[in-house]
Amino acid sequence: MTRNLLTLEAARREDLREILELAHAHARGETRSPLAGKTVCLAFFEASTRTAVSFELAARRCGADVISLSESGSAIAKGESLVDTVVTLDRLGADALVLRHPAAGAAALAARYTGAAVVNAGDGCGQHPTQALLDLYALSEAAGGFDELAGRRVAVVGDVLHSRVARSVIPAFTAAGMEVALVAPATLLPWDSGAWGLPILDSVGEALLWGAGVLYVLRLQKERMTGARIPSLAEYARFYGVARRHLGDGVLVMHPGPVNRGVEISGDVVLDGHSLIPDQVAAGVHVRSAVLALATGAAHEVAA
């Protein structure tokens, strides 16, 4: 039985736990080629380095046959529609389709046209569920277990408006029992910023006063760095950037990458002991292996 992973909007605690436990099994090397004989298609309609590489490694380590389509040099570049590409991959026998696309809802649309499991690898400003899952994995490790996350406070800092990562980590952290606050100027928040029912704070300093134990920092897109949405990088860094002075008392810093050093995080924080950024990257392969195994039904075949 296949299972799509399109969004974490309605994620339940038990679903998250299942994925993280399986990811741990992959990390410990307890799974042996669960995807042998399966075909995993990576269709990236938008440039990506770490997500694409991480999914490809995950699929190969699980023993899958991997087909990669990228923006350049494929039918995608020739203007084939998303639906037609999906139908083609479906008929070629894909068991899982890992999709990255610049428009929200692309993965949901693809899922209507294929029986293969669709894994959303990021769609526009919509969702990036595997990012949030690997974040939970890295954070659980640091906290001493998934159950240790409940009750902790996390501040999501930065461009929430344009962030698919934010739209996945907010419900994921919430489902894990954490309390979440948003830290951003109104120009980088959705107009209806109350949609999630979360507190809105005005600086990293305020987030720490609120009791944030985790600062989850979002990437500031270059095209939005200056101009109509924020006045200057200096002002942004002053109020919304994480600096060494914020790292008291076991505060953890996370970032989905790639980092703009000196903008949303000062350079000396990125690889500091408080930073989980390298752990997040390391978690990617394990979590994506688990996601692919669950999505294709291979995890249950192994279990049975």
Next chain:
Amino acid sequence: LSGYNRTLTELVIRRAHVLDPSTGLDGIADVRLREGRVAEIGEGLRGTRELDADGLHLFPGFVDLHAHWRTPGREDEESVESGSGAAAAGGFTGVVMMPNTYPVVDKPAIVGGLVARIEKESRVRAYVSAALHAGLRGERLTEMRLLKEAGAFCVSDDGLGTPSAGVLRNGMLYARSAGLPVILHCEDHTLATGVVHDGAYAALAGIPGSPASAEDAATATAVVLAAETGARVHITHVSTALSAALVGFFKGRSQVTADTTPHHLTLTDGLIAGLDGMYRVNPPLRPEQDRDGVTEALRDGVLDFVATDHAPHASEEKELPFEEAAPGFLGHETAFPALYTELVLDGRISLPRLVEAMSCSPGRWVGQGGALSVGGMADLALVDLSEEWMVSRETLLSRSSNSPYLGRGLTGRVVGTIVGAELVHDRIGAKFGVRA
């Protein structure tokens, strides 16, 4: 301007419940149609051709001020023939065609060609809206007086807002001189940078939103200029409570009129949560409180009437990620049933007000039809208010199938449409066949 020109016959419609708020008719009566007009309304009328309408309602035909029949240029999506067929199936006897076609209807020769096609192909009375500005670009005025000579009925840059208030003001002044009404799509494109209403659903889905101010600011500009210039301005597809209130403020201070659409009266932005490109439309579906505000404005006459913004799209333009999908819904065939089901049966507005808003009021605006009176045009809609039906691709006569009501059950259905005393849409036989 009518495409309708058929042999003249006599027909007696017997025992229908005749309802026309503009003339006060509301009861069972017989209606005799002759030579394209209503000849007699009374009891016990007999004729050589009779139509037994016992159990049905007879309204003045609906008039739709806003339709995209995609002609010229995208006849794969809709043609004059299919668009007018869909209109007739929805009880519409008069329709205004919008000019955002390929090419844009901005030259007298294009208007002339369209008028000729209407004469040949249209089942209903169709009126041509020419562009207000060349290429709909909001820069250079079209040759409005020549367009009018060629048969244009009004002017509009529908599909786009006018980028400059100064340009819009001149457009209104010149249209007033040319004697042409102006239909305005109010949208400030510096604010309308998204594809859905900027609310909670946009925030959660991550689909770029446009704030309500994109419509409200443009509507405010338009009504202020309408009052100042004295032009005959009609604001189309009002979708927010604030825009409706702005129109209300300028009622009596200007000649401004306004409409809203069946979808803004019946659907809300919660539908975008499923991320289905089908539900992209412009102006976007709004939250419940706007739907309520617009509905009250229609009920109270602040908004004069309903127009469908019938906007057919090929499936490949809708089966796309939400923000890439083409905006627009089919409207003709579901307008009355959707509004009857959601507004009348729900107690939000009365049946007479709905008939006034779909027939009488837009008919007055067009200056033709919209009334059921002796000597008047025999443009009528025969409706079964009890029929329950499911909207599906198979039930639609349009060449496209992008209806937001697909799969929904609706109550009330048009069973016959009469233009100039002639049946142009006829499901009566089928219906009575089922009954027998």
